Amino acid sequence: xLSAAERVFVRNGFRDATIAEIARExxxxxxxxxxxxxxxxxxxxxxxxxIVREFVAEFERDVQQRDDPVDALSALIDLRMRVFDRHRxxxxxxxxxxxxxxxxxxxxxxxxxxxxxxxxxxxxxxxKRGLFDKLDPLYAAICLDGMLNAFVRHWSAxxxxxxxxxxxxxMKETVLSRFRVRRN
Amino acid sequence: xLSAAERVFVRNGFRDATIAEIARExxxxxxxxxxxxxxxxxxxxxxxxxIVREFVAEFERDVQQRDDPVDALSALIDLRMRVFDRHRxxxxxxxxxxxxxxxxxxxxxxxxxxxxxxxxxxxxxxxKRGLFDKLDPLYAAICLDGMLNAFVRHWSAxxxxxxxxxxxxxMKETVLSRFRVRRN
Amino acid sequence: xLSAAERVFVRNGFRDATIAEIARExxxxxxxxxxxxxxxxxxxxxxxxxIVREFVAEFERDVQQRDDPVDALSALIDLRMRVFDRHRxxxxxxxxxxxxxxxxxxxxxxxxxxxxxxxxxxxxxxxKRGLFDKLDPLYAAICLDGMLNAFVRHWSAxxxxxxxxxxxxxMKETVLSRFRVRRN
Amino acid sequence: xLSAAERVFVRNGFRDATIAEIARExxxxxxxxxxxxxxxxxxxxxxxxxIVREFVAEFERDVQQRDDPVDALSALIDLRMRVFDRHRxxxxxxxxxxxxxxxxxxxxxxxxxxxxxxxxxxxxxxxKRGLFDKLDPLYAAICLDGMLNAFVRHWSAxxxxxxxxxxxxxMKETVLSRFRVRRN
DNA sequence: CATGAATGAGGTTTCATTCAT
DNA sequence: TATGAATGAAACCTCATTCAT
Numbered sequence: 001x002l003s004a005a006e007r008v009f010v011r012n013g014f015r016d017a018t019i020a021e022i023a024r025e026x027x028x029x030x031x032x033x034x035x036x037x038x039x040x041x042x043x044x045x046x047x048x049x050x051i052v053r054e055f056v057a058e059f060e061r062d063v064q065q066r067d068d069p070v071d072a073l074s075a076l077i078d079l080r081m082r083v084f085d086r087h088r089x090x091x092x093x094x095x096x097x098x099x100x101x102x103x104x105x106x107x108x109x110x111x112x113x114x115x116x117x118x119x120x121x122x123x124x125x126x127x128k129r130g131l132f133d134k135l136d137p138l139y140a141a142i143c144l145d146g147m148l149n150a151f152v153r154h155w156s157a158x159x160x161x162x163x164x165x166x167x168x169x170x171m172k173e174t175v176l177s178r179f180r181v182r183r184n
Numbered sequence: 185x186l187s188a189a190e191r192v193f194v195r196n197g198f199r200d201a202t203i204a205e206i207a208r209e210x211x212x213x214x215x216x217x218x219x220x221x222x223x224x225x226x227x228x229x230x231x232x233x234x235i236v237r238e239f240v241a242e243f244e245r246d247v248q249q250r251d252d253p254v255d256a257l258s259a260l261i262d263l264r265m266r267v268f269d270r271h272r273x274x275x276x277x278x279x280x281x282x283x284x285x286x287x288x289x290x291x292x293x294x295x296x297x298x299x300x301x302x303x304x305x306x307x308x309x310x311x312k313r314g315l316f317d318k319l320d321p322l323y324a325a326i327c328l329d330g331m332l333n334a335f336v337r338h339w340s341a342x343x344x345x346x347x348x349x350x351x352x353x354x355m356k357e358t359v360l361s362r363f364r365v366r367r368n
Numbered sequence: 369x370l371s372a373a374e375r376v377f378v379r380n381g382f383r384d385a386t387i388a389e390i391a392r393e394x395x396x397x398x399x400x401x402x403x404x405x406x407x408x409x410x411x412x413x414x415x416x417x418x419i420v421r422e423f424v425a426e427f428e429r430d431v432q433q434r435d436d437p438v439d440a441l442s443a444l445i446d447l448r449m450r451v452f453d454r455h456r457x458x459x460x461x462x463x464x465x466x467x468x469x470x471x472x473x474x475x476x477x478x479x480x481x482x483x484x485x486x487x488x489x490x491x492x493x494x495x496k497r498g499l500f501d502k503l504d505p506l507y508a509a510i511c512l513d514g515m516l517n518a519f520v521r522h523w524s525a526x527x528x529x530x531x532x533x534x535x536x537x538x539m540k541e542t543v544l545s546r547f548r549v550r551r552n
Numbered sequence: 553x554l555s556a557a558e559r560v561f562v563r564n565g566f567r568d569a570t571i572a573e574i575a576r577e578x579x580x581x582x583x584x585x586x587x588x589x590x591x592x593x594x595x596x597x598x599x600x601x602x603i604v605r606e607f608v609a610e611f612e613r614d615v616q617q618r619d620d621p622v623d624a625l626s627a628l629i630d631l632r633m634r635v636f637d638r639h640r641x642x643x644x645x646x647x648x649x650x651x652x653x654x655x656x657x658x659x660x661x662x663x664x665x666x667x668x669x670x671x672x673x674x675x676x677x678x679x680k681r682g683l684f685d686k687l688d689p690l691y692a693a694i695c696l697d698g699m700l701n702a703f704v705r706h707w708s709a710x711x712x713x714x715x716x717x718x719x720x721x722x723m724k725e726t727v728l729s730r731f732r733v734r735r736n
Numbered sequence: 737c738a739t740g741a742a743t744g745a746g747g748t749t750t751c752a753t754t755c756a757t
Numbered sequence: 758t759a760t761g762a763a764t765g766a767a768a769c770c771t772c773a774t775t776c777a778t
Contacts, residue, residue, distance in 0.1 A: 019748065031750080035763075
């Protein structure tokens, strides 16, 4: 139901997604949606909300738990790719601030700030323990996010969104080694 | 004329930008536009085209010319920030593939591939000369683009799109040092 | 049940009154109404019917009974104000022919004619007995109705529909003396 | 244009008048209306405004000018019937406060108060000069309005809105003599 | 070339009514 | 009988596009 809407929003963007098409995709009548959602805006907000909640929950469970910053980063990359696999384009709104022609609203913007702060904290830990290069933690977090977004976009355009495990591994190694101190 | 359209497209997104508003902003009559542009889509394509051409020209002149890969990368970062300063959100379409609710069309998609290949070539050179870490050049290019996009977005949201020269310098150093081999 | 509908019809007018709101007000389920009423129109007709019946019954009992035309008129004024107090806006439909965006239907239109004819008959009696000015009885009845409606509307707008007994008395004297022959 | 809207509003009431029907009646396209009126509400307000302005102008010219209260009242009755002839049901909104399922808004409500005060002033004059029965001027004005409304409604329902000159004359005499002092 | 009133298809939203439980 | 989720026709309104001036 929400997922039908997500599909159409992703396909067409917010403005070009019509209620009629969403209804058809969900095999409901047009009016039925208005028993569940106040408006098109409300529908969009709820779709986004579900995905963000899901991501935040998994982030807290899989990433924040870990003591070792390198493990945490590794888990974060895995999570990002997993979420991407489930929600493709849609969660770009969360990571890139705008997508599908819609802007994030207050609540989600705040969640995103929290997420970024948490990632920065992981970097701060890593630097302190001598595991990562000396970098401003916030800037490091920005770099990490940017790289992951770029790979998501790249594969979205080039491999139909399904990179081989092989490529995923190389990507992961490439990204992680941008931050880890090198021993030579 | 095109710049009025750009302003409105950026303000409202593609679908929410009305011809009437663009006409008002450009101080032309609605009908006049249809002497210059076949349609709203055509107008959008031409706006994008101008910006892309401008970027490609400056890329060739300021970046591709340079022999030293480190210099080239440095110049590229400068260029990206310059373009961002001139066209803000709009060129995100080029670098992030979708923005304002519109997708890139064939011709521009190809130009983007060429651009990325050129950046990859710079990395290839740099690796060969032992200036950069050993990395797949394409993946390195993807990482670079992603980081730059992330900073653009970050400042777009946090400093009104105008980072201080100080911050720009730190960013540049942060990004560049992600790729350069470290001597210790 | 009918009274819940009346409240909502008065609050919102016919078209803006929704079955859902009526159902909520009556603490019934939407579907339940369709076991009692064929349609929204039917519901409206039944609400109106109840009020008209009530008025006609009281008219016959309190007004038509009286032999003295002046007493009858006095009782009619009292009755009109009483009904107004009970049903406020709603009975305007009966006296003013249209209200709440609905027109009277045949049966009620006929009842209204009968009512007016009865009032005219009272005037005819009064004229014959030399109690009232010489006037066409129908025109006198029209004048009376019009004045009473006007006061109802006036108080509806100015005193929240609750004129003081003092004001009611003055009104009654004002209206009655429009018709009684004056001795001087 | 406005008159086409007036016709449809009168025929169907506000809610049941559709933009499509108004457009058809005016032989314009639906969208054309939205070049002249912000919304359906706005259209309604403008229709009402035109009629009210017209009435107020004629009231000031034909009624307020007169020195003799009896002449003034006589002119007022003529005016009311004239306006009624031009605008039928629609001006009922002004005199009866609600019709066609719409309420008067602030500005018009105020104008109506002014109108009623002016009529009351005429009565006050008439009473002072011994031409009218001793009555509270406001209550007299209310009575007058109510009677005129009642006749308008009566003829609207019974003679297709076109009473004969004969009947108009009787009505006028009937109404006027409700207020004039009788010599006997 | 320049204009801007006119167009009408198409979008979002409401709500009376039905029907399976 | 009672329920209320599902329906879809129909309403209001927008806006890209045309064309007569």
